[in-house]
Amino acid sequence: MLPEKIRHSLFDSLSVKTMRYVTAVPNREAKGLTKQVYDMIREDFFKNGSLTSRSKVPELMAAIWTAGREAMLVEDKVDRTTKDAISAVLSQANDCPYCEDMLVSLVHAGGEHEAAQDIFAQNDLQGADATLQAQLKWVRAIATPGTDIIPPTPFSSEQLPEVLGTLMGMSDINRFSHVVMAASPVGTPFGLQTIKAAALRLFGSELEVTRRVPLLPGRALPLLPSAPLPNDMAWAKPNSRVAEALARWAAAVELEAVKAVSPDVRRAVETALGAWRGEKMPISRSWVEADVEGLGDADAAIARLAIVLAKAPYQVDETMAEAVIGTVPDETRFIRILAWASYIGARRFAAITAEKITQTTWERQVAA
Numbered sequence: 001m002l003p004e005k006i007r008h009s010l011f012d013s014l015s016v017k018t019m020r021y022v023t024a025v026p027n028r029e030a031k032g033l034t035k036q037v038y039d040m041i042r043e044d045f046f047k048n049g050s051l052t053s054r055s056k057v058p059e060l061m062a063a064i065w066t067a068g069r070e071a072m073l074v075e076d077k078v079d080r081t082t083k084d085a086i087s088a089v090l091s092q093a094n095d096c097p098y099c100e101d102m103l104v105s106l107v108h109a110g111g112e113h114e115a116a117q118d119i120f121a122q123n124d125l126q127g128a129d130a131t132l133q134a135q136l137k138w139v140r141a142i143a144t145p146g147t148d149i150i151p152p153t154p155f156s157s158e159q160l161p162e163v164l165g166t167l168m169g170m171s172d173i174n175r176f177s178h179v180v181m182a183a184s185p186v187g188t189p190f191g192l193q194t195i196k197a198a199a200l201r202l203f204g205s206e207l208e209v210t211r212r213v214p215l216l217p218g219r220a221l222p223l224l225p226s227a228p229l230p231n232d233m234a235w236a237k238p239n240s241r242v243a244e245a246l247a248r249w250a251a252a253v254e255l256e257a258v259k260a261v262s263p264d265v266r267r268a269v270e271t272a273l274g275a276w277r278g279e280k281m282p283i284s285r286s287w288v289e290a291d292v293e294g295l296g297d298a299d300a301a302i303a304r305l306a307i308v309l310a311k312a313p314y315q316v317d318e319t320m321a322e323a324v325i326g327t328v329p330d331e332t333r334f335i336r337i338l339a340w341a342s343y344i345g346a347r348r349f350a351a352i353t354a355e356k357i358t359q360t361t362w363e364r365q366v367a368a
Helices: 004-015 032-044 058-073 080-093 097-109 113-121 130-143 160-180 193-211 231-236 240-257 263-274 285-292 297-311 318-325 331-367
Strands: none
Touching (some): 032 058, 058 160, 058 240, 058 331, 080 097, 097 113, 097 160, 097 193, 113 130, 113 193, 160 240, 160 331, 231 240, 231 331, 263 331, 285 297, 297 318, 297 331
């Protein structure tokens, strides 16, 4: 185990190695809410680019940290390693190699080495125990666009707020990181996957320290003001702490989005996503053009990015991001737009998943 100062320095530097379009606020310049969040991330987790890439708009960094900490990191009805594992599988489906590698290392940190290796190899997950295997296969099914057959939900009703909160939070982080992280900072030397797999396990051994102290539930909630929970996130209500965290996240994103996203863009995106049920989109991105028809060039670029990021994040490339950034880059504007786009996509994914859970449960009850 590396000394604490060296470990923090190593992960701080690695985490921003592939960051693009935005820059993280340096530790020495952090103040106010930014410093408060930085300190809490260091104490409860570890600093990484998925979080610090939003630091130029501290309310948005606080929002994703609050939601992620309370749903994904705090152990309540679901253990931390299970949440890391389902997040890793989701990250593969959402084409976020940065997130995938970080989470595989975290699964190693939780001691589930065979499961971590299976997730990394994207195989049939035989290394995981029967319970975790069923959970990971379920996530793989719901996260793969166009999947018709969804396995029985391997979580109890008490666990679902944490599970859906984890999937929504990671879905947002996947989308945001897919754009601002060019690749994982952990390369594949000479194309040898075995070397990379060993490196991820080594990083996991360094991250094991992040699990030694139980996290205080609700600690992140005071970072942001209380807010009402959106109706389509009612699935979170059975866990009041998770519901409060997600409501604060939603309110912060909406408040910041008003500064960068026009009502016309919002209407176009909400219309496009409201009609989407998780079906797989065509390989060509031409399918999105009808959704942005009638918008001016700048608004069309934002709406296009949000819709494609929601429905097919793997189809988002540099040209789409650069069309939104334009000729005069403004980091805070881009962070607000991208945070909103990522959140809208994640929120729709969570709502669709909740609907599928209800539908499959009802179908099995009828069949019985």
